[in-house]
Amino acid sequence: MKISIEQLNKIYTNGNWALKDINLEIPNGMFGLLGPNGAGKSSLMRILVTLMKPTNGKVTVNDQYDLMKNRREIRAMLGYLPQDFRFFAKLKTWEFLDYTARLAGMKNRARREEAVDRMLEEVGLFEARDRNANRLSGGMKRRLGIAQALINDPKIIIVDEPTTGLDPEERIRFRNLLSNISTRDVIIILSTHIVGDISSTCENVALLNKGKLAFTGSPSDLVREAEGKVWQIQATEKEYLEINDKFPVITTIPSDYGWEMQVVADEINGYYGKPIEPNLEHAYVYFMEKKLNQWTSA
Ligand SMILES: Nc1ncnc2c1ncn2[C@@H]1O[C@H](COP(=O)(O)OP(=O)(O)O)[C@@H](O)[C@H]1O
Numbered sequence: 001m002k003i004s005i006e007q008l009n010k011i012y013t014n015g016n017w018a019l020k021d022i023n024l025e026i027p028n029g030m031f032g033l034l035g036p037n038g039a040g041k042s043s044l045m046r047i048l049v050t051l052m053k054p055t056n057g058k059v060t061v062n063d064q065y066d067l068m069k070n071r072r073e074i075r076a077m078l079g080y081l082p083q084d085f086r087f088f089a090k091l092k093t094w095e096f097l098d099y100t101a102r103l104a105g106m107k108n109r110a111r112r113e114e115a116v117d118r119m120l121e122e123v124g125l126f127e128a129r130d131r132n133a134n135r136l137s138g139g140m141k142r143r144l145g146i147a148q149a150l151i152n153d154p155k156i157i158i159v160d161e162p163t164t165g166l167d168p169e170e171r172i173r174f175r176n177l178l179s180n181i182s183t184r185d186v187i188i189i190l191s192t193h194i195v196g197d198i199s200s201t202c203e204n205v206a207l208l209n210k211g212k213l214a215f216t217g218s219p220s221d222l223v224r225e226a227e228g229k230v231w232q233i234q235a236t237e238k239e240y241l242e243i244n245d246k247f248p249v250i251t252t253i254p255s256d257y258g259w260e261m262q263v264v265a266d267e268i269n270g271y272y273g274k275p276i277e278p279n280l281e282h283a284y285v286y287f288m289e290k291k292l293n294q295w296t297s298a
Pocket residue numbers: 012013014016017018035036037038039040041042043044
């Protein structure tokens with residue numbers, strides 16, 4: 001599977017420019033779309049699932065299907081978990097899945113029931129199948145959300161901020177669930193504003209900020225970009241305030257002489273410190289704060 005995005009733009013009718021000249025290739029496996037609120041993640045996803053048209057640009061699936069011309073073919077390949085996934089109807093957990101399976105066009109009742117049971121098993125909700133879907137815990141609801149996205153065996157799975165509001169345990173569980181699925185011949189696009197969501201599971205990531213693609217590549221490529229740009233500074237009480245003004249600060253720990261601070265900077269002229277090995281979170285901050293400010297001031 002492959003999705004090719006060329007020169008994609010989205011300008012909302014009120015003038016909000018949500019996506020700016022996006023060029024991106026998305027290969028098989030898990031793809032992390034990382035960016036802060038308002039970056040354009042949901043806009044991009046709504047375009048990919050054909051719920052919204054781009055202002056201009058082109059999206060092709062497998063060099064064969066054009067998103068604008070082959071909407072039906074592409075829809076048949078899609079599973080989608082929207083950011084604001086909610087239930088309205090009062091249905092039992094299995095009834096809800098059965099309902100979405102019918103919507104997805106699974107007409108044969110026996111086959112549908114089998115698919116529903118298999119899906120409930122896969123997301124760990126089989127025990128809860130007779131519970132009212134509205135009464136499930138947050139994490140369970142999210143798993144039901146992914147189940148409804150997967151029921152029709154989609155080739156392209158798009159999940160929009162699925163971990164928001166989950167506790168750490170549920171987060172890990174959800175991540176493992178997705179990464180199991182990503183071993184099949186599928187594309188999973190996962191959006192998040194939390195770096196930890198993508199570090200271990202995504203082969204490729206794209207960073208979006210203010211509608212622009214700030215980076216695309218593997219997580220380790222991303223980290224490499226921040227090499228030499230992350231510093232550990234030993235700061236006095238007075239310097240602490242200056243440094244907070246001057247640099248994006250990642251962590252601050254009290255120490256004997258004042259503060260030990262990790263900051264992102266090209267240089268730290270005048271302060272006492274040394275460069276340290278960047279991690280993914282450092283790299284994220286570097287791209288969001290540093291690169292973007294360079295671009296906007298240029
Ligand atoms: N329906 C809409 N009408 C106008 N502007 C919108 C609409 N939806 C989103 N936006 C704007 O587009 C930008 C990107 O939003 P969104 O795609 O929701 O970002 P993200 O999902 O990364 O938080 C934001 O500035 C947002 O305010």
